[in-house]
Amino acid sequence: MDERSHYRACNLCEAICGLEIKTRGNAIVAIRGDAEDPFSRGHICPKAVALKDLHEDPDRLRQPLRRTANGWESLSWDSAYDYAAERLAALHGEHGADAIAMYLGNPNVHNYGSMTHAQRFLGLIRTKNRYSATSVDQLPHQLLGYWLYGHQLLVAIPDIDHSDYFLVLGANPMASNGSLMTVPDFPKRLKALQARGGRMVVIDPRRSETAAVADAHHFIRPGGDAAFLLGVLKTLFDENLARPGRLAEFSDGLDTVRAALAPLDAATLAAASGINAADIRQIAHDLAAAPRAAVYGRMGVSVQRHGTLCQWLIQLLNLVTGNLDRPGGTLFTLPAVDTIDSPLSKPGHFGKWRSRVRGLPEFGGELPVAALAEEMLTPGAGQVRALITVAGNPVLSTPNGRQLDRALAGLDFMLSIDFYRNETTRHADLILPPTSALEHDHYDLIFNVFAVRNTTRYNPPVFPRPDDARHDWEIFEALGARLAAQLGTPRSPYPRPEQLIELGLAAGPYGAQRKHPLALNLKTLAAHPHGLDLGPLQPQLPQRLQHTDKRIHCAPPEMLAELAQFCAELQGAPDTAVAPDLNTLQLIGRRHVRSNNSWMHNYTRLVKGPERHQLLMHPSDLAARALQTGANVTVRSRIGSVVVAVQASEDVMPGVVSLPHGWGHNRDGVQLDIARHHAGSSVNDLTDETALDPVCGNAALNGVPVTVAAA
Ligand SMILES: Nc1nc2c(c(=O)[nH]1)N[C@H]1C(S)=C(S)[C@@H](COP(=O)(O)OP(=O)(O)OC[C@H]3O[C@@H](n4cnc5c(=O)[nH]c(N)nc54)[C@H](O)[C@@H]3O)O[C@H]1N2
Ligand SMILES: Nc1nc2c(c(=O)[nH]1)N[C@H]1C(S)=C(S)[C@@H](COP(=O)(O)OP(=O)(O)OC[C@H]3O[C@@H](n4cnc5c(=O)[nH]c(N)nc54)[C@H](O)[C@@H]3O)O[C@H]1N2
Ligand code: SF4
Ligand SMILES: [Mo]
Numbered sequence: 001m002d003e004r005s006h007y008r009a010c011n012l013c014e015a016i017c018g019l020e021i022k023t024r025g026n027a028i029v030a031i032r033g034d035a036e037d038p039f040s041r042g043h044i045c046p047k048a049v050a051l052k053d054l055h056e057d058p059d060r061l062r063q064p065l066r067r068t069a070n071g072w073e074s075l076s077w078d079s080a081y082d083y084a085a086e087r088l089a090a091l092h093g094e095h096g097a098d099a100i101a102m103y104l105g106n107p108n109v110h111n112y113g114s115m116t117h118a119q120r121f122l123g124l125i126r127t128k129n130r131y132s133a134t135s136v137d138q139l140p141h142q143l144l145g146y147w148l149y150g151h152q153l154l155v156a157i158p159d160i161d162h163s164d165y166f167l168v169l170g171a172n173p174m175a176s177n178g179s180l181m182t183v184p185d186f187p188k189r190l191k192a193l194q195a196r197g198g199r200m201v202v203i204d205p206r207r208s209e210t211a212a213v214a215d216a217h218h219f220i221r222p223g224g225d226a227a228f229l230l231g232v233l234k235t236l237f238d239e240n241l242a243r244p245g246r247l248a249e250f251s252d253g254l255d256t257v258r259a260a261l262a263p264l265d266a267a268t269l270a271a272a273s274g275i276n277a278a279d280i281r282q283i284a285h286d287l288a289a290a291p292r293a294a295v296y297g298r299m300g301v302s303v304q305r306h307g308t309l310c311q312w313l314i315q316l317l318n319l320v321t322g323n324l325d326r327p328g329g330t331l332f333t334l335p336a337v338d339t340i341d342s343p344l345s346k347p348g349h350f351g352k353w354r355s356r357v358r359g360l361p362e363f364g365g366e367l368p369v370a371a372l373a374e375e376m377l378t379p380g381a382g383q384v385r386a387l388i389t390v391a392g393n394p395v396l397s398t399p400n401g402r403q404l405d406r407a408l409a410g411l412d413f414m415l416s417i418d419f420y421r422n423e424t425t426r427h428a429d430l431i432l433p434p435t436s437a438l439e440h441d442h443y444d445l446i447f448n449v450f451a452v453r454n455t456t457r458y459n460p461p462v463f464p465r466p467d468d469a470r471h472d473w474e475i476f477e478a479l480g481a482r483l484a485a486q487l488g489t490p491r492s493p494y495p496r497p498e499q500l501i502e503l504g505l506a507a508g509p510y511g512a513q514r515k516h517p518l519a520l521n522l523k524t525l526a527a528h529p530h531g532l533d534l535g536p537l538q539p540q541l542p543q544r545l546q547h548t549d550k551r552i553h554c555a556p557p558e559m560l561a562e563l564a565q566f567c568a569e570l571q572g573a574p575d576t577a578v579a580p581d582l583n584t585l586q587l588i589g590r591r592h593v594r595s596n597n598s599w600m601h602n603y604t605r606l607v608k609g610p611e612r613h614q615l616l617m618h619p620s621d622l623a624a625r626a627l628q629t630g631a632n633v634t635v636r637s638r639i640g641s642v643v644v645a646v647q648a649s650e651d652v653m654p655g656v657v658s659l660p661h662g663w664g665h666n667r668d669g670v671q672l673d674i675a676r677h678h679a680g681s682s683v684n685d686l687t688d689e690t691a692l693d694p695v696c697g698n699a700a701l702n703g704v705p706v707t708v709a710a711a
Helices: 051-056 077-095 106-110 112-125 139-149 186-195 225-238 245-250 254-261 266-273 277-289 307-320 369-377 401-409 472-487 497-507 522-526 557-572 619-624
Strands: 003-009 018-024 027-033 065-068 071-074 100-104 130-132 165-169 199-203 216-218 293-297 350-354 361-363 386-390 413-417 430-432 453-456 532-536 585-588 615-617 632-636 641-648 656-658 704-710
Touching: 027 051, 077 100, 077 386, 077 413, 077 430, 077 472, 100 112, 100 369, 106 112, 112 472, 112 497, 130 369, 139 307, 139 350, 139 361, 165 225, 165 277, 186 199, 199 277, 225 254, 225 266, 225 277, 225 307, 254 307, 254 557, 266 277, 266 557, 293 307, 307 557, 369 401, 497 522, 615 619, 619 641
Parallel strands: 100 130, 100 386, 165 199, 165 293, 199 216, 386 413, 413 430, 585 656, 615 641
Antiparallel strands: 003 018, 018 027, 065 071, 065 430, 350 361, 453 532, 585 704, 615 656, 632 641, 632 704
16 A cells, blocks of 8 residues: 655644654554644654554544443434434423533634534523633633733734743743744744844743743742732833833823832832842843843743733733834734634623622633532522533543532533543543544644744645544534424524635635735645745734724723732732741642643553653752652642652742642543553642632632642
8 A cells, every 4th residue: 555645733732733644544654743844844742643542542432422321332423413412402491501511622722623613503502601721721811812902812922933032931832832822843943042142031930841941040939920020010110111112102001000000119029929129120121122022921820810910911011112013022913714803703702791609700701610510519590400521621621620520420411522531521421522633624723823923724634534433513513403403493504614714715814805916715725735834923003903993902990900909919918828828838730742731641652651740849848848759748728639749859949839730540430541550640639619810710720729748
């Protein structure tokens, strides 16, 4: 049989690296980086090679499975759809739409057919109980995009290819390969930045893989970032270093912010952040002096108590230094399928309804996932009785996972669309497994929007869809048709995912409808299997703003209120909020290049070698507890406890411990044979569903107070 080369973008993380996948018949013979991809230039990480293991994994489900008194039984697609539609329609009829909750996990955003068709399916159910991984992740970024710039997907991306000064808070792109910054080959791009005399400064409670290659690294107390950022911003204002330039012409509210910062004093801010006042001042000076600079923050500053405040201050720093919308600063993309200036997505809305039990606000139609378990466990009208999960594992990925685990066991009905029986889907009554990534086509509807260059590509499937397999979008369509019939809802025909892309390309900024010379369509993209570079990010403001007044709304009232609240806390009790007592440590997360959230642990290639889910602890904290590397320790929080192995590390700050999320695979009913032997413990058995960012209800997964003792 002949060998064939297939080119496609990797769907595993946000870096969207180009891959060359060599096949012989049905076999994958090699996966390597695609040197001809103009964006990733051959970069690849170990996870991509495991796409082969994923495709071939005997644990990967290929048939619908129904839970019965005698265990799991496979059934035909038709019977499975009928069963699901009947159960959902019955619960809908008896208890109303809100009794059915839906949770969309992270891999949905890497699977464009799932994105396009899940929305239509949701429209059919019309439940207010919609949840996703957004509220354990990038919710603050989307909310601020909506408030400041008028659209939840208007996220300003660091232009690191042209920057001279890159200030990074709570992000570890050397391990994560970038987030809300699609940046294949971060290491090489960083080297180029440093080679042209630029500097990267990292602020992180751990000397991360990224901090290790930075020009400077400052330890910060977990949760101390808002104080640090306020210190930098205030220095710029106080020392007349604010130079918003032409941005001032279409920005409102900067003076209000400046006035709100006036009473703060540098020493208090320094103490609350754990970074000394001289360093904060120096960073402000360096930022102001750099011709082109970008401030960027991710999980460590997004998913903590002051996440929205931090992300707001980051936007303001880029704005007042004139770096927003400037090459080398932070800019908005202009993607080929424009999900911003088009009917493909909505700008957003906030607080249109609230969760039933705790009154948490929706954003863009979704409630904070920290509320999901209580909505199931609390009786009364509107109680959640059924759940649909798609490509997710909230038992391992959302706060107080054990509580959710218990809640799932009590549901009337649960449907999971997933190709693994994981810690969450093991509770399902029915599992519908979609095709593997290599059996469907691929377009990055989302990550092109967050990329450090404008880029586009479409790739056909590597393998044909087996006759008895279904794509995620086909599952939504078939199930939707049956459910619509049961509910008596009329249903119109809908394009296939690639037809939606074709329409989007034609209507988009490089399409025929806008008379762009490239006139992009699927045929042009087929002629460019390695992807098509559409150039560096370009200034687009104020035109790109989606507020009708075409202005940046710098000072949303909600943010001013949050700032006032933060300042009051700071003056009141500067230290107790951060370090309640001497025995308490602060728990933070971490990522490893060979792991991917709660999955990709079932492949020997990625999990072999030393385990990677230990608790990292500073030697002085080990000594204070008479502990040694390798010992099993009990980590305890308000929520519960886990037993893990501890490892000494000079890289974490004293008083801080670090544990990665997504582990804890040794639970009954999980069908992940290899992962089970590398089980680890779930950090989200410790994170607290009541510890939230007060602005929007995003989970505060970093900075969890814990104690550690010998097990
Ligand atoms: N403590 C702590 N918790 C965290 C984080 C943290 O940093 N710390 N990070 C958070 C973040 S950023 C995220 S994004 C979440 C992730 O949390 P989730 O989105 O809930 O979980 P994942 O591990 O991404 O889900 C993977 C599941 O999707 C399935 N899957 C993969 N591809 C497909 C597909 O194409 N179709 C279908 N139907 N299923 C598929 C896999 O089989 C697997 O079961 O975790 C969050 N939780
Ligand atoms: N290999 C791999 N790559 C991934 C993923 C994966 O699981 N594995 N997940 C993907 C997903 S879904 C996402 S969202 C991205 C996330 O991408 P990143 O945000 O780049 O990844 P993290 O490793 O979570 O980085 C968070 C950093 O914040 C630090 N931190 C913790 N608390 C604080 C704090 O209070 N303040 C400050 N300043 N820093 C703090 C941590 O020490 C850590 O270094 O990665 C994506 N890429
Ligand atoms: S960095 Fe991300 S996109 Fe690139 S090969 Fe690795 S997992 Fe795939
Ligand atoms: Mo994420």
